[in-house]
Amino acid sequence: MKKDVRSVISILDLTREEIESLMDTADEIERDPEAFSEVCRHKQLATLFFEPSTRTRLSFESAMLSLGGSVLGFSSANSSSASKGESVADTFEVVSNYADIIATRHPKEGAAYVGALHSSVPVVNAGDGGHFHPTQTLADLLTIRRKKGRLNDLCIGICGDLKYGRTVHSLIEAMQRYSGISYVLISPEELRLPGYMTDKLKAEGAEYVETADLEASMPKLDVLYMTRIQKERFTDEAEYQRLKDSYILTPDKLSSAKKDLCIMHPLPRVNEISVKVDEDERACYFYETYCGKQMRMALIMFLLGLTKDGAREVPKAPAKMEPKKVLRDVISCKNPACISSTEQELPQVFELADEEKHEYRCIYCDSLVRYQ
Ligand code: NCD
Numbered sequence: 306m307k308k309d310v311r312s313v314i315s316i317l318d319l320t321r322e323e324i325e326s327l328m329d330t331a332d333e334i335e336r337d338p339e340a341f342s343e344v345c346r347h348k349q350l351a352t353l354f355f356e357p358s359t360r361t362r363l364s365f366e367s368a369m370l371s372l373g374g375s376v377l378g379f380s381s382a383n384s385s386s387a388s389k390g391e392s393v394a395d396t397f398e399v400v401s402n403y404a405d406i407i408a409t410r411h412p413k414e415g416a417a418y419v420g421a422l423h424s425s426v427p428v429v430n431a432g433d434g435g436h437f438h439p440t441q442t443l444a445d446l447l448t449i450r451r452k453k454g455r456l457n458d459l460c461i462g463i464c465g466d467l468k469y470g471r472t473v474h475s476l477i478e479a480m481q482r483y484s485g486i487s488y489v490l491i492s493p494e495e496l497r498l499p500g501y502m503t504d505k506l507k508a509e510g511a512e513y514v515e516t517a518d519l520e521a522s523m524p525k526l527d528v529l530y531m532t533r534i535q536k537e538r539f540t541d542e543a544e545y546q547r548l549k550d551s552y553i554l555t556p557d558k559l560s561s562a563k564k565d566l567c568i569m570h571p572l573p574r575v576n577e578i579s580v581k582v583d584e585d586e587r588a589c590y591f592y593e594t595y596c597g598k599q600m601r602m603a604l605i606m607f608l609l610g611l612t613k614d615g616a617r618e619v620p621k622a623p624a625k626m627e628p629k630k631v632l633r634d635v636i637s638c639k640n641p642a643c644i645s646s647t648e649q650e651l652p653q654v655f656e657l658a659d660e661e662k663h664e665y666r667c668i669y670c671d672s673l674v675r676y677q
Contacts, residue, residue, distance in 0.1 A: 311608055311619050312421040312428040316439040316475045320623045321482045323607070328447050330603035331596065333613075338371065340613050344606055345374030351404035352378035353396065353420075354431070355387055355411040360572060360594055361431045361440065365408045368601035377404065392649050397423040406608055408440075412537070415644035415669025419651065427608040434642045435469035435538050436670055441571045442475040443604060444597030448589055449528060451596065452567045458485035460525050464552050465532035465577055468496040469539075472571040473532060477502060481509055488513040489522045493551050495544065496534070501671045504659070519552050524561045529554075531570045531577050531590075538642070555579045562587070569593060628656035632665060636676045643670040 313319060319327070334341055350369040352362050358380070366376045379385045387396065393411065397420040400407060407424060409417050410431040417430035432438045450456055461480060467473050467490055477498075480486050488506075490498055490513055497503075497515055506513055516522060523529075531554055539545040553576055559566070570578055570590040582588055606612060610619040632655040638645045645651050645667065655665035655674065664673045 314430045316479045327603040331599035343373040345372035348374040349404045351407045353409040355382040394423040401425045413644040438471040441472040443600035447596040448593045456483045459527045461528045462489040462526040463530045464491040466534045467492045467498045469535035470532040490515045528567045630657040638667040640672040
C-alpha cells in the first residue's frame, strides 16, 4: 500500500477491537445522527463500481452524504475508461488524486487489492468477484450484535452459494475471532466453501459441518444466513439452471426453528426466501441494510481519521504474519476470475500456504496452487 495508507480489502484488515469500536460508533450514530452531520465536510468519497450494485454503492454514498461529505464515481465498467482498456492500477492512480477515500467493486478477485497498491488514499473493497465483501460483514456483525446481544456462542447456518458468495467468506473470517462459534455450511455439493476457506477453518480448529439439508439443520441454528446462487459467477449456464432453486426458505420450513432465530441475507434475493417470511419477526435482512449504512459511516470516519469531536490519528494496520516463502513470477494463478488474468504486467506472487502439501496461495485471489 502507498505511504502506509490504511485500506480495507479483507475483514482481517481491521482488528476485532477496531470492529467493536466501529459498532459502538454505529450505535452512537443511531442515537444522535445530527452529531455526525458535519464530520466529513469538504471530504469526497469516490465509488468506483465496475459491477452492478444497489445497496452497497447507495449505502456508501448515503453514508458519506450523511456525514456532510460529497460523492463522485461511476456505477458500471461501461461508463468508465475500463471499457477503453484502462487498467485497475491506472484508474486508482488517477482517482486517488480526486477523492479522499475510494469504495470499489469489481468482478475480478483481488482487484481492490491491486487498486489499493496504486492508491494514495484509503480503498475499501465493496466486493471483488467471489472473494470478499468486508463491509457487508460489518453490516452483518452489527445486525447480529443488536439482535442477539452477542457475537460469541452462536450456531450459524450459512445456506446457498458458499463457493462464490463473497459475503459468506468475509463473515466466516470475522466470526472466527469469536469464541463458541459453530457453523452449519448448507449447500449443494458443487457450491461448497472453497478450499482456501475450509483449509483455514481446519487450521484454526473451527467447529463446522457441511451438509445439503437445510431443514434437518434448522432446530440448532441461532443465525440462518441465506444467500443467492451467484448466477454471474457460473461458467456453465446449465449448471446454474440446475442449482438455482436449491434452497427456498418458506414459513413452514421455519416451524422447527428457534423462536429467536435471526434470519439474514445480504440481498438481493431472487427466490431463496419467500416474501411470506418477511412478516416473520425473525426476518432481519432489511434491518441489515439499515445497519450497513451506520457501519459504513463509522468506517469512513475511521479511515479518514475523523471523529465527531475532531481529527485523530489513523492507527497502523494490524501486523500480518511474514510468509515463510514467496514466489514471484515462478507459477501462475489458475483462477480465471483472478485479477492477475487480466491486469497488464501484474507480477504473479504466491506465498507458501502449506509446506507439507506444497501449496501456495495467490496474493490477489487466495486460490491455492500446488508447486514442487
Ligand atoms: C451481495 C454481493 O454483492 O456480494 N450483495 C450485497 O452487496 N449486499 C450479495 C449478492 O449479490 O448476492
